[in-house]
Amino acid sequence: MNPQTIIARRIARELSSGMLVNLGIGIPTLVANHVPSGMQVFFQSENGLIGTGSVPEDGMAHPMLTDAAGQPVTALPGASTFDSAMSFGLIRGGHLDLTVLGGLQVDQAGQLANWVIPNKMVPGMGGAMDLVSGAKRVIVAMQHTAKGSAKIVKKCTLPITSTRPVDWVVTELAVISFRDGRATLLETAPGVPVAQVVAATEADLVIPDHVPEMVQ
C-alpha cells in the first residue's frame, strides 16, 4: 500500500456518522475516499459548502460549485451553501468536529507549522490558522519525513500555525498523540518496528510498553 493510502485509511477510521469534517488539500482530501459505506459524514469546504461530494463526471461540472482550491466538486444530498462568515463561524464556533490538515513540521509539544517557509514559499495561511485554533479535534496527515529529514521535530523552526497543539499526527509509519504536552507513540504502521519510527523522528517520543499496529 502506498504511504498516502495508509495515512488516509487510518484517519478514515476516526470518522463516525453525523460528524462535520474539514479536509485540507493534498493527503487529507484522500480521507473522503475511505468513508465506510452507509456512514453519513458532512464534509465542509471552507469556501462555503457542507456536503462536498466527489469530482464530477465529464460534462457535469458547474463553474459555481467548487472546492477550496477552486476545482469542480459535486454536492451530496443534504448539502448546504453559505457565505465565508458562516463558514468560519462553523470552524471557530465549536461546530467542526474534526479537521485534517497537511503539515510541514510538528514539534513535540504538538505545535504545527504548515503555512509558510519564509523567503521560499509564501502561500499564506488561508483557513489553516482558524481551523487549528477552532476545530474540536485536529489531525495532521503527512509523510513522516521530507527528503530524509525529520518533520516531527523537537521545536518548530518554521512559523507556527497556532499555539493550540494538534491532537494526532498520522504518517505512513505511525500514529502519534500530543496529549498533555508530550508526543506519545500510539500505533505503528503494519510491519514497521518501533525503532524505525524513533529513528525517523527528531522529537522525544514517549513509548508505551505495548504499541499496537495500526488497523487498516
Place this chain on the structure above:
Amino acid sequence: MRTIALERSVAMIPDGACLMIGGFMSVGTPERVIDEMVRQNKRDLTVIANDTAMPGKGIGKLVQAKLVRKIIVSHIGLNPETQRQMMTDELEVELVPQGTLVERIRAGGHGLGGILTQTGIGTPVETGKQRIEVNGKTYLLEIALRADFALVQAFIADYLGNLSYALTARNFNPIIAMAADTVIASADNIVPVGVISPDHVVTPAPVVDYVVANA
C-alpha cells in the same frame, strides 16, 4: 440603485482606490468588471479579497497587469506572480487568516470597530496587535476593514438591486456588499422585481448602489 453601463461603472473608480472584490479562487468574482479595470488601466489599487486567484483569472488579471499596490488577502498560493511581486517588493501583501479577514470586513459593514478572535495568537499574525482578556480567555483585537468600492458578483439581481447568490460563488460577496462606500454589483441574471422571493434575497436592494448592465 441605478443600472449602469460596464464602462461607466469602472470609470467612476479613481486610481489609488481601495476595493473589496468578491470571489474565492475567482469563483464569484465579477470577471467583466475586472477585465474593464484592466482595459481602463486603473492603477495603484488596494485590493481586499480572499485571494488573488491564479494568473489569467479574476484578481490575478489585476496583479498580472501590475495595477495593484497593496493586497490584503488570506492566500496567494495558487498565484506565483503575486508571490514574485511580493518577493521583489513591487506589491505589498498583508496576509490575514481567512476567518479573521471575513470578520474584519463584516465588522466594517456592521458598524463595529473590530472583533476578538483567538486565531493568530502566538504566530506572526499577532505582531503589533493588542491582546484582550475576556472571561479568562485571551483574544486578539482585529480591527474593522472598509473600502471605497465593493465589486460584487451575484447570481441573480432584480431591477431594484436585490441580490441572491449561487452555490460556492457566494463566499465573500454578501459580506463586502455591506462594507464599502459604493457597491457595484454585477449578476449572471438580471430579472424583474419579485422573481427573487423575499426569503431568498441575501443582499437587500438598499445597500446596492449600482447594478452593471449585462452585455
